[in-house]
Amino acid sequence: MKVEIISIGDELLIGQTVNTNASYLAKGLTELGLEVKRVTTVGDDAVDIRAGLSLAMEKSDLVVVTGGLGPTHDDITKAVVADFFGSELILDKEYLERLKRAFERRGWKMAKVNEGQAFMPHNAQILENPVGTAPGLLFERDSKKCFVLPGVPSEMKAICEDSVFPMLHGTGEIILQKTVRTTGIPESTLFEDIGDIAKIEQLAKMAFLPKASGVDIRLTVTGSDEVACKKRLEQARRLLEKKIGKYIYAYDDEALEEVVSRLLLDAGKTIAVAESCTGGLLASKLTNIPGSSNYFEYGVVTYSNQAKTDILGVPADILATRGAVSEETAIAMAESVRKISRTDFGLSTTGIAGPGGGTAEKPVGLVYIGLATARKSYARRLIFTKDRLANKERSVQAALSLLKKELS
Amino acid sequence: MKVEIISIGDELLIGQTVNTNASYLAKGLTELGLEVKRVTTVGDDAVDIRAGLSLAMEKSDLVVVTGGLGPTHDDITKAVVADFFGSELILDKEYLERLKRAFERRGWKMAKVNEGQAFMPHNAQILENPVGTAPGLLFERDSKKCFVLPGVPSEMKAICEDSVFPMLHGTGEIILQKTVRTTGIPESTLFEDIGDIAKIEQLAKMAFLPKASGVDIRLTVTGSDEVACKKRLEQARRLLEKKIGKYIYAYDDEALEEVVSRLLLDAGKTIAVAESCTGGLLASKLTNIPGSSNYFEYGVVTYSNQAKTDILGVPADILATRGAVSEETAIAMAESVRKISRTDFGLSTTGIAGPGGGTAEKPVGLVYIGLATARKSYARRLIFTKDRLANKERSVQAALSLLKKELS
Numbered sequence: 001m002k003v004e005i006i007s008i009g010d011e012l013l014i015g016q017t018v019n020t021n022a023s024y025l026a027k028g029l030t031e032l033g034l035e036v037k038r039v040t041t042v043g044d045d046a047v048d049i050r051a052g053l054s055l056a057m058e059k060s061d062l063v064v065v066t067g068g069l070g071p072t073h074d075d076i077t078k079a080v081v082a083d084f085f086g087s088e089l090i091l092d093k094e095y096l097e098r099l100k101r102a103f104e105r106r107g108w109k110m111a112k113v114n115e116g117q118a119f120m121p122h123n124a125q126i127l128e129n130p131v132g133t134a135p136g137l138l139f140e141r142d143s144k145k146c147f148v149l150p151g152v153p154s155e156m157k158a159i160c161e162d163s164v165f166p167m168l169h170g171t172g173e174i175i176l177q178k179t180v181r182t183t184g185i186p187e188s189t190l191f192e193d194i195g196d197i198a199k200i201e202q203l204a205k206m207a208f209l210p211k212a213s214g215v216d217i218r219l220t221v222t223g224s225d226e227v228a229c230k231k232r233l234e235q236a237r238r239l240l241e242k243k244i245g246k247y248i249y250a251y252d253d254e255a256l257e258e259v260v261s262r263l264l265l266d267a268g269k270t271i272a273v274a275e276s277c278t279g280g281l282l283a284s285k286l287t288n289i290p291g292s293s294n295y296f297e298y299g300v301v302t303y304s305n306q307a308k309t310d311i312l313g314v315p316a317d318i319l320a321t322r323g324a325v326s327e328e329t330a331i332a333m334a335e336s337v338r339k340i341s342r343t344d345f346g347l348s349t350t351g352i353a354g355p356g357g358g359t360a361e362k363p364v365g366l367v368y369i370g371l372a373t374a375r376k377s378y379a380r381r382l383i384f385t386k387d388r389l390a391n392k393e394r395s396v397q398a399a400l401s402l403l404k405k406e407l408s
Numbered sequence: 409m410k411v412e413i414i415s416i417g418d419e420l421l422i423g424q425t426v427n428t429n430a431s432y433l434a435k436g437l438t439e440l441g442l443e444v445k446r447v448t449t450v451g452d453d454a455v456d457i458r459a460g461l462s463l464a465m466e467k468s469d470l471v472v473v474t475g476g477l478g479p480t481h482d483d484i485t486k487a488v489v490a491d492f493f494g495s496e497l498i499l500d501k502e503y504l505e506r507l508k509r510a511f512e513r514r515g516w517k518m519a520k521v522n523e524g525q526a527f528m529p530h531n532a533q534i535l536e537n538p539v540g541t542a543p544g545l546l547f548e549r550d551s552k553k554c555f556v557l558p559g560v561p562s563e564m565k566a567i568c569e570d571s572v573f574p575m576l577h578g579t580g581e582i583i584l585q586k587t588v589r590t591t592g593i594p595e596s597t598l599f600e601d602i603g604d605i606a607k608i609e610q611l612a613k614m615a616f617l618p619k620a621s622g623v624d625i626r627l628t629v630t631g632s633d634e635v636a637c638k639k640r641l642e643q644a645r646r647l648l649e650k651k652i653g654k655y656i657y658a659y660d661d662e663a664l665e666e667v668v669s670r671l672l673l674d675a676g677k678t679i680a681v682a683e684s685c686t687g688g689l690l691a692s693k694l695t696n697i698p699g700s701s702n703y704f705e706y707g708v709v710t711y712s713n714q715a716k717t718d719i720l721g722v723p724a725d726i727l728a729t730r731g732a733v734s735e736e737t738a739i740a741m742a743e744s745v746r747k748i749s750r751t752d753f754g755l756s757t758t759g760i761a762g763p764g765g766g767t768a769e770k771p772v773g774l775v776y777i778g779l780a781t782a783r784k785s786y787a788r789r790l791i792f793t794k795d796r797l798a799n800k801e802r803s804v805q806a807a808l809s810l811l812k813k814e815l816s
Contacts, residue, residue, distance in 0.1 A: 023427065
């Protein structure tokens, strides 16, 4: 089944916004075994939207349109698409009431301009938007489908997950994918360690995707027999595991903080963190997981030496002789936060995030991760780049990785 | 002058790669005063590339094609485009020698497959690639231009900066933009508060861009007289400021944490934060800014009631009678962290991030922000949605916004 995506929005044509919606949709539709043939981006312009839609409905079996469903004057997609499908816009009183209640819940009065969002095309199916005010729409003509979704990424994704993808399930050929997630090893070394790429590619297509969190390897198997496809995918995965198993931390979309969370819950263990260079990001990642209050006791961001001494009791002579960015400080921070919070683990970060502050001996990107348990304490030394935000991300990933090894 | 961008590559259609090339080009071309009317993405497929190019050359004055110029079997763009323009591919011996030398300099032997890159369309102008092996090409027909560039972002950008943008300089009209950033107010209410949209749109085109951080309003002015354009843009900005000034926190790309950082540095003030529902994200945002160690003293993530009492000394009877998510707890947390760290400000968050944990009285999304200064302490109550990560983002934005008001 041929698919076309139409992205609507002036912000895309002036380069203010990167079109991440199109890549999200392309990925989701491809995983359903559908063939995305083209992505077209046009502005909030009735003539251009209509021309794009007309061409897409002619060439493709399925069209997904995003953007321009908001309440303001520049949101014209619903009117243009409804007109294209010969549809009348009729006030949906029930939807209007729901909209009003949604605003009331947040303590806001609904603006007059939102009323327009309750006018629905008479011949379209309404797809509920669980996180916003603009619902998705589904038009059908000559056994071709056209989905129309809001452009706000969180809303577009929610409607895809709740409605669009389930409705399209089973309509494409079988495409199975497995993403093998690694961390702590560069792409080229990973490639060399795997060795015989051709052997794995006889089973599954491989793609290397380097990210701040590490290198993901995507395996893809296509075919008509689901059992055979599954078998090939698992064989390929096992070959990879044999070669690079020690760098694999998770599969598919699971993040390292989710793995660590699961391991902590299973073991009934608790954790506290003391952060310097990661500035709260380690605690934030750990508390992104629902239910994290079961294992996350306490986090502290001691940015200054004063705070390291006052709050964590890091000995002043360690800070004076070894420095704030040192193995000794990392260990003292981890031990102290563990003791203060009476948790099973204390995890710490201290480093030079950059872009300034480095010396010849301690360059920007130098980071120590400290871990304290009931039986031992140790630190790991790492060197990253000059990019402050990337260094924060990588330090958190390295800290979680160290904790995972301790829990496995 | 109307422009179309054509992005070529299977990786874009399966969602493996986000099309950042298109947004880079769109931004650069818009800044040159050219009007990007459409972006089309197609795969490495001769029929689709040719169809896209044909349509684009018919509708637009300028076409920029990227992708598919590499040395491997799936790079077919050069052959397809050359054929479209009736061009013969001829071996450019000089270019072949330069390629060989470029490989030698890096200590590599040039692979046989790279030789194909030295075959050039006889009627195209060659645009040097300072960072890679595939040069850019410029075809002209009926006073229309078609640039063809490699898809590797660093190579595409280098050729744009060295050749494409300088060649197009002065061909477009003047386009000036200003983004007005607001937070703490829904898009529809903002729209109503502004009131006479038509009056502002006589000066500048307006677009509303809702994000997790708030709603951005983009003003765009087009014309031939730069001084007049600047004046209109400033008049439109002032009209907006008059109507919705209290919701504006920054202009253009500046983030709220950058504004707060600047205000803290200017005032020579320091801050400490105590977080519950935001779990470290508030500290992390504040420490994303280089130089944050000048004002950020200390952060604490007290997720459990025990930690709130032990570390921050929040009275047990407040937790028992009012609950952890309450005005009283938010204020106690802010006052305590300020006192412990001897800073000018103490900022706190406590709430129910979700997805679970809500009650009828205290629903998921309920958040209190507390702020303590030398003279006073107070809290603000907010209700967000059921989305955990969005609630964290919005709570942080609300906390920074409260601090900004105190600093302004």
